[in-house]
Amino acid sequence: ARVKRLLALWNATQLSHYGGKYSIERMLALEEYNETTSVARVVLVTVSLPLAVFVVIMCQEVVPLQDPKEGWKANYGFWMRVGFVGVAASYA
Structure with a gap:
């Protein structure tokens, strides 16, 4: 029972189990970050x-x-x- 629960929690954190795709919210957040963050900060x-x-x-x-x-x-x-x-x- 414990192993199944841990396995379920692990699988819930894996992006590949969701088709390897970002949610719309994550995509919009990444787009906003790309637009507002300077190159100097990224470096x-x-x-x-x-x-x-x-x-x-x-x-x-x-x-x-x-x-x-x-x-x-x-x-x-x-x-x-x-x-x-x-x-x-x-x-x-």
């Missing part, structure tokens, strides 16, 4: 999203890791990475 959004992911990954990789043989208490770098990724994921 900014297109560039900033991958750049933000890159910055998060680089910040995580800057934190050094210690020897795992020393145990979890001594490996503060791992916990800093976990905390940083957790905070970044909570904003996503």
